[in-house]
Amino acid sequence: MKIPSDPGIQALWERACNLGIETVWDRCQAQLPQCGFGELGICCHNCSQGPCRIDPFGNGPRSGVCGAGRDTIAAVNFVRAVAAGTAALSAHAKGLLRLLCATGEGIKDIGGLKPIIERLGLAPAAGPAARLQQLADAARAEFGYRDEPLAWIETALTQGRIEVLGKAGVLPRGIDSAIADSLQRSAMGADSDPLDLLLSGVKCAVAGFAASRLASDLNDVVFGTPQPAAARIAPIAGNEVNIGVQGFDPALKQSLAIAAGELAEEAKVFGATGFNVMEFAWGQAILQELALFTGVWDALVVTGQCSYPSLPGAAARTGTKIFTVGRAGVPGVYQLDPKESEAGENGRKIVREALEAFKARQDNPAPTSAEAPRAVTGFSNSSILTALAELNPADPLQFLLENIVKGRIRGIALLSGCNNIKLPLDFLLMAKELAQRDILLLTAGCGAGTFARHGMLTPEATREFAGPGLKAFLAAAGEASATGGPWPLLLHLGACLDTCRAIALAVDLANKLGVDLNRLPMVVSLPEYSSERAITFAVSALALGLPVHLGAAPPVMGSNLLAGILTGGFKDLFGGYFLPESDPHQAVEKLSDAIGQRRKGLGLNAS
């Protein structure tokens, strides 16, 4: 358990300690040692004849009251975690669907409807209203039970992959149906075959991928496709009214930005240069308590997923008001109306409160932080292609593909996932070593926040750390898209929910190469995974044929059978597998080897 080493964070941590306020580090320390049965995944509390535990040393019980052995119990727990992760992705997708319907023709990118509808294999209706309806209907049909495979799977993956998933019996028939199936199977006395259970988890994870892919499509038409741009990632103390948002709620974020625009003049009367609505805590969930101690947040909005229950307590000490719109349900915060139609009014309320807090703060100047780092963010599969089209309008992917084939770029790694206080794997070190080996790096989620905070999402980082081939590619792409210098060392795709954008890029590449995803020189790494959503993504990436590095063993190690399947057995079935490795150097080595093997498989120069 290390406190991040950068002086800014150390100072905030000391401030919390001096105030006697408990943070995630204190609570983790107090939990030690944590229960080994849970760590190994061999404690079952799913029926009230339990809780039951298996003795991994073989001296005590070998099965639970119902007779479930270690393999079944580990599978049950794992599948339930995947189902919970998919449920979170489903909730996010449904939120965007409601927003699409509520916004109607006011969405940012009406023109974006047609290509999505066409990709789904439908004939676009005439006129924006009818197209909106068409997209909403198609999206709505993904959740409940249906007879056909999901549209956001069938049209979002390679043909070969659909066949592989179909053969393994893991093509979901409805996102929420897949969740329900995993839950009912893993109930006591339902399905006790560990492999069957595991496959149901894989199906559920694939459904999770469909949900996030759907969400990213809806997000892009409602708000417009993200475009690369330089951004500040933390507020600078002093003269701005700062509003932080923790979690995902695009509607509320948008309404905050609008309301901030409306009140900008009023803010100036009180000496503020303007409003600043941004991701709270540098986009890193683990730092959410420490971020409060910067003393510059005038309001904080928590909107579901990874908002610590400890926030209100810490905020009460720093005097920061916290708002939520219902989904987060953190006790002790100001609850606003969760209806989409109220987003505008909610935004105004919060912005007004923030302005009041700003006025009060002027009498009691906050400790200022050092200059906030900047980052170039806002990449997406489509904005990457748009940029590359500048280099080759007829065939945007050609430039990237050529670089991969000639070995100037050896492969692609998605380096993302959570931060985990128990797994302080060195994100920075891994990125530097992978980039040195000319591996193109994509990132998303809290992990991307680490990179942003350390100035790794900048042209300077590219100049300093990229290998020669990668450096040349990023420079050419940066020049073509006029982002001001080379592209950053890692291309930031957004929140953890946006990891599907990396898969979308991979699918385009695989289709262009005429191979399936399991042969693509691409890997995924979640060095500090912690949330159930990350487990869902890891399993889906495995099912889609990619090697997935995890900074710690998945919570199934109490079952040799399951550990063997996830780290090896599934390789034959899906091409993807888990690579648990807690040493960052070794992890880089293994990921690089996996890329080398895949290059060799394609007849490319492996080194």
Add this chain to the structure above:
Amino acid sequence: MDYDIAIQYELCLGCHSCELACAVAHSGSRTLRGAIEETPFASARIFVEPAPPYKLPLTCRHCQDAPCVDACSTGAMRSEGPGLVSNAAGTCVGCWMCVMVCPYGVVRPDYRSRQAVKCNRECVGSATVPACVQACPTGALTFVAGDNWAKERRASYVRGFRKFQV
């Protein structure tokens, strides 16, 4: 009583079941449901500490030449013969000398009652095993006669020795 709680830390998974069972056994109701509603809470006298990569249960060794007994000025802490150091409630005045001299840190001051608290084996009748040992799911805690433990260790050493000779 010449039985001891033997700790095989390499078998401990850190589930804290021993701590729970100990606290329940020292509670008024002697049930988990009842114990969590009592005031003051009963406290555990065994502690599972992090000792990476191990998890280490620590409890009173009931030393025969016990520093806590030597340090006790009121006679509350008493050696009752092999395998039991007791501390008599009521006699203790809360000077905490025993807390300071215990090499394992398993004697704790209870400031509310001003009594030193430690494993006193009051969780067991003479014929049964302590609550913590009963609760241990992996056998990391066992209740053995000290001499039998030595005998088992000798047997294990002899097995290894013979293998080495062959």
